[in-house]
Amino acid sequence: MRVKISRTSVEGEVFAPPSKSYTHRAITIGSLSEKCVVRRPLISEDTKATIRACRMLGAQINEEKGDLFIEGVKGKPHIPEDVIDVGNSGTTLRFMTAVASLVNGVSILTGDNSLRTRPNGPLIEVLHDLGAEVISTQNNGCAPLVVKGGLKGAIAKIDGSISSQFISALLIACPLTSRSTTLSIKGELRSKPYVNLTLEIMRKAGAEIFEDNNHNIKFIIPPNQDYDLRDYLVPGDFSSASYLLAAAAMTGSRVVVKNMFPSQQGDMAIIEILKQMGAGVSWDKENGVVTVNGRDLKGVRVDAAATPDLVPTIAVLGAVAEGQTVIENAEHVRYKETDRLHAMAVELKKMGVSVKEDRDQLTIKGGKPKGGDLHGWHDHRIVMALTIAGMVAGDTTVDTAESIFISYPNFFDDVRSLGADVIVDKQ
Ligand SMILES: O=C(O)C1=C[C@@H](OP(=O)(O)O)[C@@H](O)[C@H](O)C1
Numbered sequence: 001m002r003v004k005i006s007r008t009s010v011e012g013e014v015f016a017p018p019s020k021s022y023t024h025r026a027i028t029i030g031s032l033s034e035k036c037v038v039r040r041p042l043i044s045e046d047t048k049a050t051i052r053a054c055r056m057l058g059a060q061i062n063e064e065k066g067d068l069f070i071e072g073v074k075g076k077p078h079i080p081e082d083v084i085d086v087g088n089s090g091t092t093l094r095f096m097t098a099v100a101s102l103v104n105g106v107s108i109l110t111g112d113n114s115l116r117t118r119p120n121g122p123l124i125e126v127l128h129d130l131g132a133e134v135i136s137t138q139n140n141g142c143a144p145l146v147v148k149g150g151l152k153g154a155i156a157k158i159d160g161s162i163s164s165q166f167i168s169a170l171l172i173a174c175p176l177t178s179r180s181t182t183l184s185i186k187g188e189l190r191s192k193p194y195v196n197l198t199l200e201i202m203r204k205a206g207a208e209i210f211e212d213n214n215h216n217i218k219f220i221i222p223p224n225q226d227y228d229l230r231d232y233l234v235p236g237d238f239s240s241a242s243y244l245l246a247a248a249a250m251t252g253s254r255v256v257v258k259n260m261f262p263s264q265q266g267d268m269a270i271i272e273i274l275k276q277m278g279a280g281v282s283w284d285k286e287n288g289v290v291t292v293n294g295r296d297l298k299g300v301r302v303d304a305a306a307t308p309d310l311v312p313t314i315a316v317l318g319a320v321a322e323g324q325t326v327i328e329n330a331e332h333v334r335y336k337e338t339d340r341l342h343a344m345a346v347e348l349k350k351m352g353v354s355v356k357e358d359r360d361q362l363t364i365k366g367g368k369p370k371g372g373d374l375h376g377w378h379d380h381r382i383v384m385a386l387t388i389a390g391m392v393a394g395d396t397t398v399d400t401a402e403s404i405f406i407s408y409p410n411f412f413d414d415v416r417s418l419g420a421d422v423i424v425d426k427q
């Protein structure tokens with residue numbers, strides 16, 4: 001699928017889609033509980049992968065009027081009847097590998113071409129230390145993964161510099177084991193807010209976890225616990241909303257995004273970033289409403305360690321801002337659906353923007369990007385970021401646009417409802 005974007009501004013109100021990260025966790029922990037209703041979940045390709053995987057591991061999940069009604073496995077996932085295909089979803093792969101480690105039997109997990117290049121080495125090693133056996137069939141740490149259950153709990157250390165999803169996955173599985181676990185984080189923990197989001201839902205489901213932040217981060221997880229999530233309302237997604245907010249800032253117009261209540265999402269940082277760049281931004285936290293008034297933007301320096309999913313958005317903001325934008329501490333952004341630092345550098349250069357790509361940072365000299373035929377790299381965040389850049393440049397096409405279905409299926413409808421001239425060509 002290809003989209004054609006003409007120069008336009010955006011104006012109006014949108015209701016932000018539900019959070020992908022909270023939805024994955026609610027479905028996973030709801031499926032490990034006895035019974036749970038997940039209200040207003042995100043239904044997208046990635047969260048469908050989690051629903052599919054949880055069903056294969058024994059949960060019954062029915063969708064009614066947009067809510068998910070789950071009859072869970074009460075902490076004891078079943079042996080899947082077939083290979084679990086998690087598609088494009090890294091979160092699903094990491095979470096379900098840990099959940100499959102609780103199964104009294106063998107599970108096999110795989111995914112699409114992109115997913116089969118993503119690293120899982122640190123997770124595999126620690127699951128082994130905790131009593132399970134995980135084999136990467138190609139012996140490269142990537143899926144397909146064969147998981148032989150037997151997770152018990154022990155003292156272990158995990159590298160936090162590649163993906164926080166390894167830690168979230170272990171945190172979710174460990175309370176259900178028969179021995180206590182102490183999990184220390186080696187090196188710098190990237191994407192930390194996502195771990196906080198995991199802890200929030202675990203605690204809401206009644207789990208007890210102790211956190212010691214004295215020297216390095218350490219989690220102590222008592223054994224033999226139960227999850228009881230019962231009822232969970234998914235909040236709006238700040239990563240998805242970042243494209244709408246940035247579109248207003250970049251095109252000099254006014255957009256109101258609703259369903260933006262404070263939560264543990266690190267990507268709430270987009271609000272401060274837009275303010276620093278000079279956009280007019282107000283956030284009514286009580287009513288969950290963010291309003292952006294676009295003005296001339298200036299470049300910023302952003303540390304992306306905690307907020308990797310904002311990088312494509314910040315890169316396109318930097319491309320239209322006056323002066324230099326530096327996105328630093330971003331090496332982990334290379335391990336996503338695609339190498340997003342490289343992808344953004346390549347595509348922005350096609351738009352005539354000066355970009356310097358270093359191992360862990362991008363330096364962008366803003367200006368007047370010109371339109372072009374851009375590649376979306378089969379990556380939802382690259383496609384959405386380039387689409388809003390196209391609204392400023394005009395005369396732009398972006399291919400592999402179907403990847404928006406991964407996290408924000410209504411993205412093109414929403415930007416069109418704001419008046420953007422975006423034509424979707426299904427060919
Ligand atoms: O746990 C999560 O829900 C996520 C964690 C982050 O990944 P990393 O921890 O791999 O950086 C983020 O990029 C991803 O989109 C969602």
Ligand SMILES: C=C(OP(=O)(O)O)C(=O)O
Nearest residue numbers: 088089090091309336337
């Ligand atoms: C990286 C992402 O997700 P995942 O790791 O679940 O594939 C994302 O949504 O940008």
